[in-house]
């Protein structure tokens with residue numbers, strides 16, 4: 099490494115360290131961290147007490163062995179690598195990690211793109227390991243109560259990180275291949291390379307190839323699948339995970355070095371041009387992307403105005419279109435499953451004796467799924483970026499802004515959740531699962547409110563409204579899981595009591611109003 | 626040498642001790658008279674710069690900045706079309722033009738952030754595409770919207786810059802002191818950049834350029850923007866001083882008083898095209914209707930509006 103690479107790396111690590119130092123010396127941040135860690139720890143201990151999951155794991159394992167086979171695991175993980183390759187080809191590759199500050203400070207510096215890439219990458223890994231360690235610490239009660247062994251579990255997590263990093267690099271490789279080809283050739287046939295890349299990633303994971311045990315070592319996704327199978331015992335060959343681990347850990351430096359060698363000016367360029375907006379699109383695609391002048395809408399109500407503004411500016415992101423697409427397709431499939439009940443795709447029937455453990459597990463799945471979907475709500479304020487200050491200084495009432503954000507979040511979260519609920523209703527038949535599924539409604543109501551609240555607090559903590567501080571971003575699921583478990587506790591306490599129909603809505607309304615009031619309060623106390 | 630000595634005299638005790646350590650002055654006595662320490666350090670520096678102050682000897686290539694046939698397209702928008710431009714050492718050239726004229730795009734290409742669609746850019750005689758490191762070594766760039774890493778302290782940032790540009794530590798300490806004083810950043814050296822005001826951030830970036838030794842090739846995008854009157858005045862004075870000492874400077878601005886006050890020559894751009902270039906006198910000749918730089922600007926970029 100040249101002196102410059104070391105200086106760059108030193109600088110990245112110093113920033114990481116300073117960031118940590120600033121966080122733990124700011125009482126409000128520290129408080130949020132504490133809430134997040136202690137909260138998740140408590141929740142995971144409560145969940146650990148509620149059920150004994152060991153049995154559940156055993157029965158799920160047997161069930162899995164009965165319904166799917168080894169090659170399906172390999173193919174499924176192969177899909178992960180495949181999507182990384184395709185995503186890298188169409189996406190921005192490793193340049194997504196760059197920031198505007200990097201553009202202004204680092205790019206004009208006498209350093210090579212790969213040096214910056216190296217420095218930023220090592221920082222990314224350090225951060226990731228830190229988070230993985232914290233996460234493992236916090237779920238330890240759950241680990242012990244399920245009789246999982248912490249060391250193999252930790253090993254599995256490390257292998258998982260390595261596998262995902264390999265995928266990140268695969269994406270980086272296909273990104274660089276594309277940008278090199280784009281520079282040399284103008285013919286559209288150049289895109290055929292994607293076909294080759296995709297085949298190269300996917301063929302080794304096909305059942306015809308994976309029947310031979312040695313194929314496990316062919317590509318990283320096979321190696322990772324092999325490690326999972328050996329560690330969990332499902333479909334294990336009984337050879338021990340070591341060979342797979344070696345293979346995975348050999349693959350990592352290889353793809354890493356390939357990417358480092360590939361990274362060139364395009365790494366900068368792709369970032370610097372990200373806002374570039376090629377003006378040659380048809381009217382329909384412009385409409386899909388939401389380039390519609392909403393300021394001339396008929397709505398004078400501020401709440402409606404903010405709502406529409408957000409709706410259309412969201413539509414401007416290409417991702418949004420796919421979200422609606424997903425909703426329509428997902429809904430269609432869910433309806434088909436629930437109405438036709440195809441025999442070739444049977445639901446998982448959980449044995450009656452296990453329902454004691456299965457119900458809490460089912461509820462947990464429900465909470466986690468709603469949590470994942472409600473990230474949209476957190477983004478409702480983050481997406482405003484610097485404009486949040488403009489919005490705040492506009493003649494709207496803080497409560498109107500909060501309410502508009504909340505309503506749009508509800509729409510978004512519901513769109514994401516409904517198809518999933520449809521799948522759950524079909525596949526996971528636990529005792530009373532149909533009634534349990536209705537719990538999604540209060541969860542969505544509450545989680546969206548938490549998201550809006552946390553989002554509204556971001557500018558209170560930092561000057562950079564587009565970049566939520568870590569404890570806030572993690573406090574969000576922690577608060578949600580806490581509230582979710584509280585909801586379950588109410589349910590369990592009043593399960594046999596008719597008063598439940600009064601207590602439950604009262605609880606939800608109170609929590610939602612409380613959270614929204616906090617958000618309004620936050621909006622009034624910006625730095 | 627006297628300028629170096631006077632910098633040492635202005636240093637406070639922490640800075641003196643830091644410099645003494647770098648110079649390997651032994652600080653065995655627990656207490657030392659300030660005057661004595663200053664004298665010792667000055668003596669050591671005299672020894673250190675025995676062969677003259679290194680940065681006074683460097684010369685730039687005769688064409689410090691040379692842009693030829695530069696075109697940049699973003700999809701179908703042409704941001705810059707066929708731009709030719711040269712800046713020699715000892716010149717300040719103003720890049721003026723209305724919003725969206727292509728000034729920022731030109732400077733971003735010059736700084737090596739994006740590649741041109743066509744044409745070449747040479748800095749200090751090195752082609753940006755072929756020898757990017759050599760070209761960037763001399764270049765100082767101030768972006769349009771100043772930002773910097775919020776989690777670095779001002780001092781850490783400046784030291785980092787000095788390292789990357791391989792400024793010897795003693796030179797860096799002296800230069801840092803000189804320019805931190807000039808831009809009045811003394812009280813802020815230990816502040817996190819994320820907590821600075823906009824003008825102070827701009828000053829930090831400027832000091833980040835000047836810890837490197839002169840002569841400079843500067844690409845400044847609206848450098849006055851955000852500075853208070855004193856900061857602006859200091860900067861204008863500094864730019865003229867640097868020019869007289871042999872730096873080459875390209876500034877983009879649409880504040881015409883600033884341009885008129887400091888620039889020797891102008892390039893006027895409009896919608897990607899160069900619509901006028903030359904000294905103020907040459908431009909006045911080209912546009913008979915115009916009598917001031919403001920009128921020249923209006924005339925060349927769409928006509929002078931009727932009152």
Ligand SMILES: Nc1ncnc2c1ncn2[C@@H]1O[C@H](COP(=O)(O)OP(=O)(O)OP(=O)(O)O)[C@@H](O)[C@H]1O
Nearest residue numbers: 371373374375699704723724725726727728729730
């Ligand atoms: N990344 C990009 N993608 C697409 N178009 C761009 C991009 N950057 C600049 N442009 C376009 O190029 C043209 C020139 O922009 P540029 O920022 O260089 O103007 P400018 O002269 O600096 O203007 P201002 O005085 O407002 O700073 C504009 O039409 C702008 O829209």
Ligand SMILES: [Mg+2]
Nearest residue numbers: 728729730769
């Ligand atoms: Mg500009």
